[in-house]
Every structure is written in structure tokens, then in C-alpha cells.
Amino acid sequence: GQQVMQIPQYQHVQEGEDFTTYCNSSTTLSNIQWYKQRPGGHPVFLIQLVKSGEVKKQKRLTFQFGEAKKNSSLHITATQTTDVGTYFCAGPKAAGNKLTFGGGTRVLVKP
Amino acid sequence: NAGVTQTPKFQVLKTGQSMTLQCAQDMNHNSMYWYRQDPGMGLRLIYYSASEGTTDKGEVPNGYNVSRLNKREFSLRLESAAPSQTSVYFCASTSPQGTGSYGYTFGSGTRLTVV
Numbered sequence: 346g347q348q349v350m351q352i353p354q355y356q357h358v359q360e361g362e363d364f365t366t367y368c369n370s371s372t373t374l375s376n377i378q379w380y381k382q383r384p385g386g387h388p389v390f391l392i393q394l395v396k397s398g399e400v401k402k403q404k405r406l407t408f409q410f411g412e413a414k415k416n417s418s419l420h421i422t423a424t425q426t427t428d429v430g431t432y433f434c435a436g437p438k439a440a441g442n443k444l445t446f447g448g449g450t451r452v453l454v455k456p
Numbered sequence: 457n458a459g460v461t462q463t464p465k466f467q468v469l470k471t472g473q474s475m476t477l478q479c480a481q482d483m484n485h486n487s488m489y490w491y492r493q494d495p496g497m498g499l500r501l502i503y504y505s506a507s508e509g510t511t512d513k514g515e516v517p518n519g520y521n522v523s524r525l526n527k528r529e530f531s532l533r534l535e536s537a538a539p540s541q542t543s544v545y546f547c548a549s550t551s552p553q554g555t556g557s558y559g560y561t562f563g564s565g566t567r568l569t570v571v
Binding site: 376378380386387388389390393433442443444445446447449451 | 496498500501504514548550560563564
């Protein structure tokens with residue numbers, strides 16, 4: 346079945362530094378979505394990418410969808426303590442709008 | 457708008473007890489989903505309802521049943537709770553047509569412990 350994998354599982358970042366987290370799917374995706382979950386909270390939708398090679402920015406966050414539509418990345422610039430949380434990517438199964446979630450990248454920020 | 461409302465927020469059950477987790481959305485979304493999240497893990501789909509009147513199994517349906525009561529409400533029932541069902545349960549909804557976005561809106565979750 347479809348699998349979505351994220352690396353790294355954990356990311357310790359010094360405040361002010363940049364980092365990137367990666368998402369890889371075993372199958373081609375029609376779109377990829379990214380969510381953020383704060384500690385003790387629920388996942389919150391951040392963005393959806395649809396087109397091959399698409400790049401979207403949200404302030405310090407840059408999202409990219411691979412040319413083959415099988416991978417994606419999230420790059421955070423100048424990390425802040427507000428960036429703490431777990432970032433999930435998710436892709437829809439071929440039939441319907443059921444999302445398969447990756448295992449997430451848990452981000453810890455050192456002040 | 458309240459978005460997606462889940463009740464209860466916390467629950468402790470004894471093994472073998474039954475309970476129903478409630479979920480309601482006020483966004484007129486067509487599709488609703490139940491996920492479970494175990495410590496340090498991602499979200500796994502239990503059941504979903506693509507539209508009112510339909511339900512289908514997800515990745516981990518064993519031990520659960522669902523009811524799409526109407527367009528707003530989608531409940532999850534544990535008939536005989538087991539310790540392996542200790543988890544955080546999230547309900548989510550989306551409307552895949554006409555909105556330009558397929559992003560899910562999640563409820564705040566139900567933290568269930570089975571002892």
C-alpha cells in the first residue's frame with residue numbers, strides 16, 4: 346500500500362538557524378499537504394501543493410513539491426521558539442480523499 | 457464558527473467497557489474521518505465517511521464501529537475497549553469539491569486510556 350515517510354524523525358535546531366525536513370512517498374501523489382501539531386494540540390493544516398515542482402512560501406516556511414510528485418520538503422528559515430512542534434506531510438490515496446500521513450518530524454528549538 | 461467539536465476531551469475506560477466518541481462539524485463539509493495517534497507516531501485512519509450516508513474502513517478499523525448520523529455528525533464506537541486502544545483520537549473533516557482546498561480541519565482530540 347501507499348507509504349509516506351518523513352526524515353528526520355527528530356530535529357534539534359538552534360534558534361536562528363535554518364533546517365529542512367523531507368517527505369517521500371512510495372507512489373505518485375496528486376497533491377501533498379503539510380500540517381503542524383503543537384505539543385498537546387491537534388494537527389493544523391498549513392498548505393497544499395498540487396503542481397509538479399511547485400514552491401510556496403509562508404513567511405519563513407518554504408514548501409516544495411518534487412518534479413516527479415513523489416517527494417516534498419519544508420524549509421524553515423531563522424527558526425524561532427514558535428516553530429516548536431511536529432510537522433506532518435500527507436498525501437491522498439488514489440481513491441477518494443483519504444490522507445496517508447507520514448510519521449512526522451518533531452522539531453525542538455534550543456534558545 | 458466552532459469548526460470540529462469532539463467530546464469528551466478525556467476518558468478512562470476499564471477493559472471491556474464500551475463508549476462512543478462524538479464528533480460534529482459546522483462547516484458543511486461532506487467528508488469526515490476518524491484517526492488515532494499513538495505516542496511518537498503519525499496518524500492512522502480508522503474509518504471515514506466520504507459523504508452523508510456512507511462509511512468505509514480505513515487502515516486500522518478492528519475493534520471500532522462508526523455512524524454518520526447526518527451531514528454534521530460522525531461518531532466512533534468502541535464496543536469492548538482493550539488496552540491497545542489507548543490513544544488520542546482525532547476527528548477531521550473536509551470538503552473536496554468546490555472549495556479549492558482539500559485540507560483537513562481537525563478537532564481538538566479525545567485522550568482515551570483503557571486500563
